[in-house]
Amino acid sequence: MSSEISSIYKRIYSDSFPDRMEINFIDRGGKQTLIYEKVQWNIGGERKGLRYGENPGQEAALYKLINGNIILGEVSTILPGKYLASNVELLQSGKHPGKINITDIDSALNILRYFNDSPCTVIVKHNNPSGVAIASKPSLSFYRALMADRVAAFGGAVAINREIDIETAELIAENYLEVVAAPEYKEGVLDILSKKKNLRVMRIENIKRLDEFIGTEVLDFKSLTDGGLIVQTSFTPKTLKKEDFSLARTTFNGKEYAINRKPTDREYEDMLFGWLVESGVTSNSVIYVKDRVTVGIGTGEQDRVGVAEIARDKAYKKMRDRISWELYRTSWYSLKEELRRKEIEEEVSRLRGGLKGSVMVSDAFFPFRDGVEVGLKEGVTAVVQPGGSLRDHESIQACNEYNATMVFTGQRSFRH
Incomplete structure (x- = not known):
């Protein structure tokens, strides 16, 4: 068979x-x-x-x-x-x-x-x-x-x-x-x-x-179960340089909330890299990037906090495997020696899976602060998201509490 x-x-x-x-x-x-x-x-x-x-x-x-x-x-x-x-x-x-x-x-x-x-x-x-x-x-x-x-x-x-x-x-x-x-x-x-x-x-x-x-559009056809079609123009990101970002700011119940810290040049570089990579990831998605390399990619989930956690967990898992492979030419999943596993675990924990100092990118707004906090608790220093949530002020407050910066793109980046 x-x-x-x-x-x-x-x-x-x-x-x-x-x-x-x-x-x-x-x-x-x-x-x-x-x-x-x-x-x-x-x-x-x-x-x-x-x-x-x-x-x-x-x-x-x-x-x-x-x-x-x-x-x-x-x-x-x-x-x-x-x-x-x-x-x-x-x-x-x-x-x-x-x-x-x-x-x-x-x-x-x-x-x-x-x-x-x-x-x-x-x-x-x-x-x-x-x-x-x-x-x-x-x-x-x-x-x-x-x-x-x-x-x-x-x-x-x-x-x-x-x-x-x-x-x-x-x-x-x-x-x-x-x-x-x-x-x-x-x-x-x-x-x-x-x-x-x-x-x-x-x-x-x-x-x-x-x-x-860049910026060219094609027609995107989606067939339906009954033979019908949906036609749309293809998605084109509007944020192509750091000046296209806006520092996170919103008003809630008559009070203005704004991000305290501007991004550094390195953070801007990773923000732009991450946002453009994000445009090619299936929604709902959250990714983490650092030094213009992807660290953890979460794809195709139904809830935003869940996909942020998946991307976080993948960052830890992938770093374990990378270190195991580079040191012993053995995958983490095949490494049997307990001492070696413990040493790798300690190193990955110290580096927080490579998330410390990384940029967190979301293809749509965070509806609650719990989503952005998944990354902030791991040492994320900058966040990119479209903005537009009724609770954007909560995410701004969370970033300020962690001395992290956040920018809005003003454009959602769903991909299905």
Whole structure:
């Protein structure tokens, strides 16, 4: 039975989708049309599209926009020809891509576009980042993003905004990953990556120009159970520099409440980094960042205080595993020696899971002070949130009690 089950993941499914697709928007002023072409690759001498959808047995097809532009009110969508994940060049396929491989890389690029000024790595698993890091060189950014959550990165998709060099490739090859995407690969890198025969290696040249995709909008379609559709324009963060933040301030029952301390330059840097990473995390979400590296990422929860606690707990767990791996090349979960475990526990406790001095980021307002206090009790020194709660004054008071600073973005960042 187990062999039969495992075989379904190796099977290649054909799809019944046509080579072209049109989407028409019709109103009294006429018709606007988007024209798409199905994407296929040469795999072993055959033209093949997506391996399957979210699960084996689900037919799927990838389409790229080749013609048309939609203008809805004051919104004009992205023009054809500016391709990223919809038109990857497969340098090594192993098992050719399925739907999740493409959407994970797309989710990574959605975050990566904001950080093209420095080497940055985004590792994504199931449409959420497991680790994001900016560093002085690609190999260091990859290592820090990986160690932010080494366990969750297993089988993930990696996007790096710089040419992958030998040092970075060797680090990648030490791990099990499904996909790696970059604008280019230095000579000899593909020889190293070819040792991972099932790794999909993608070249996306437009990663070099990712900053051109900041602020561009596309149409986002969501299918309903009854076959209906919801169409929305894609989310675009308005806070792109520190001057776009506003110091937390509100009025409640005729009394004004304001944050006492302004952020330091380092805090502003992490605030901006964290807010832009947050835009690519599934709601409800709270994340912690420090020194432009994610420390704990909480995703997809129903209550805000709960997701703040999950992100906190993950920070502790991931630091235990990182220290265990760096010292003994053994995961925390496999480390048996009690003395070593105790030493690691003490170090993680001393550092509070890396949360001391970190920035806490929330994709929506904190409805009560208990949410923000989860981070403040761990040594968080700065908080980013949209603001707008009837009890914003409680969160402001909490931050002032801990001598922490807080800024509002004035924009919610839900992602579903």
